[in-house]
Amino acid sequence: MIPEFSATSATPPKLWWWLLIATAAAGLLALPYYSDMAVQLDLSIIFVFALLALSMSFLWGYAGILSFGQTIFFGLGGYSYAILALNTNTTALAFAGAIVIPVLFSALLGYFMIYGRISDIYLSVITLVVTLIFEKGIRSTSGPEYVIGSVRLGGQNGIPGVPSLSLPSLDGAPMSIEGVFYLTGGFMLLVYVALRLLLTTRFGRVIVGIRENERRMELLGYDTRRYKLFAFVLAGAIASLSGVLYGLWGNFVAPEMFNLNQAAQVVIWVIVGGRSTLVGPIFGAGLVQYLTNWLGTVSVGQVTVVLGIVLMVFVLLFPRGLLPTLGDAVSALRARLFQGRKN
Template identity: 60%
Template sequence: MLGYLFRDFRRPASERPSIVWWVFVALLAATLVYLPHQLGLAGLMDLSVIFVLALLALSMSFLWGYIGMLSFGQTVFFGMGGYVYAVAAMNWGTTTLPFLLGILLPMAFAVLLGFFMIYGRLSDIYFSVMTLVLTLILNKAMRATSGSQFVVGDVRLNGQNGIPGVPPLQVPWNPTVTLFIDHVYYLSGAILILVYVGLRLLLTTPFGRIMVGVRENEKRIELLGYNSRRYKLVAFVLSGGLAGLSGTLFAIWGNFVAPEMFGLGRAAEVIIWVIVGGKATLIGPIVGVGLIQYLTTWLGMQGVGQVTLILGMILIIFVLLFKEGLVPTVGNLLVRVLGVKSNDAAKKRDHK
């Protein structure tokens, strides 16, 4: 079954997932339900943050791997989602509307930003540079808000010290009940699975196929009569909303937001997660987040001081040896070892 599962991961994005893939998703959901019975509170917190950051990685892999737009600005939407939720929840004393705003406002900002960059016909390299510059600007701007005059309602932004005491998420129909860490685990895990399945199914629709076609040959898509800029803008806005959702959940998970959410270090981490896992897959970045987060925690426990340097070396190794990423490389190897026939080979056999 493992070989057939990896073969399914190698299917073109336009093909509908097989029954094996659906079984995998069901088993994954069942595993996430079972794990809290075996893990302590610390384990649940570690897994919860992996789920949250995996949403950020998915926003990048969808935009870069399937649309062909490399953005260093996913952390802009990530940080914006966290700060919007924190400021709104602390001012209003409720969390349902701030949770939604943590998704909608980054999407609105993505509409404005994407309109000027995409309809301005910026080339791919200048698009990446512009998003990188915006990340640096917002990071510096948030660090400069330490003065007492930088207040939104009753909430001080506190500059590089961040905003502590972010309220936990309340149950919408019973605001007196707030979510504890085990509830955040279930919430973030469920959202991650839904987003993963939703993106996979979106790519099989005519709309998704055209978006992938833009990555393959934008000029041909335009000659066929499609407005490629519209599809790129929709993809950019959708990825911004996913990053904002990730930032909102991150603020809920840690009860804290800080300018590091906008930081260049976080932006580099997102690139590493996607490259290590495989940017042309949706499951790859999730695996990349889990692997890198576990390795970072393990290196920290071993007292290694230069964790960033080691992660940089890992990125170089993966770029040189695993050019497609870990999941596609391992999948290709397993398919060959287990002797699972590809779709093309099966079609030729049936034809004969």
């Protein structure tokens, strides 16, 4: 099997992998010169969702923790950025603070679940319940009394007018659509590379070992709870970054960032792309997002039903996900060709 398509592989990236990354980076830099703003906006939101899918892929596929709470940190990141930016008028500091706040919450939530020895199934249920609590709580803040600083939470209507990111290099000017494209695409590529390299380290090997057999890793002397908590917090940080970028992309945050449909979609992206790989969920997020937009343009009323059918087809035909299945097919073809040459 191709190493990059395996969740158990700790093989350092080959030269060809670095060449692919360099090619992707070059394509990212060149694309705005050959595309209009609509294409850049569509790709930017795919990059944002790909980051959210990466957080789930790492946590579920490599650490073995199925959490429905990634949308908690996604929503917290977006709302934190909106509130901090509108209250302080400093978007760069708000950007950093909007990641720190969800990370602290993920550390607190993860500590009580993981150090409390909550089983995997109950951990999934707890994160699902906390997601519901956040969604219902945000939706019930429509009244004028629900204010943080000078910012009304807005309840169902969300918070409009989220400021664009302004950096000193831009002389304080708001970031353009092209800038958002570069920002989202750059972060997606950077996080993917960082996670891929992290999995080749001792930490990455221990995390995969815990997923395979936690009791054995404990007997070998590893504090599995500490490793699982770090993985949970890291995934929360990536999801919160995705939420901040979502707020920057649309200049708007809303309770839908927390809801169960969004939480289910993250799982669908990972299943479609393949949770045994990091790159698979990126393609899964892009494919499902493109399909969702296309179904909307052809006036299909029950988009959710169609996506559910797509998910069932992928589970039946590609139980390990699209990219791992294709990777197996390529490996089998190479082996057959090699065997044919020997004969």
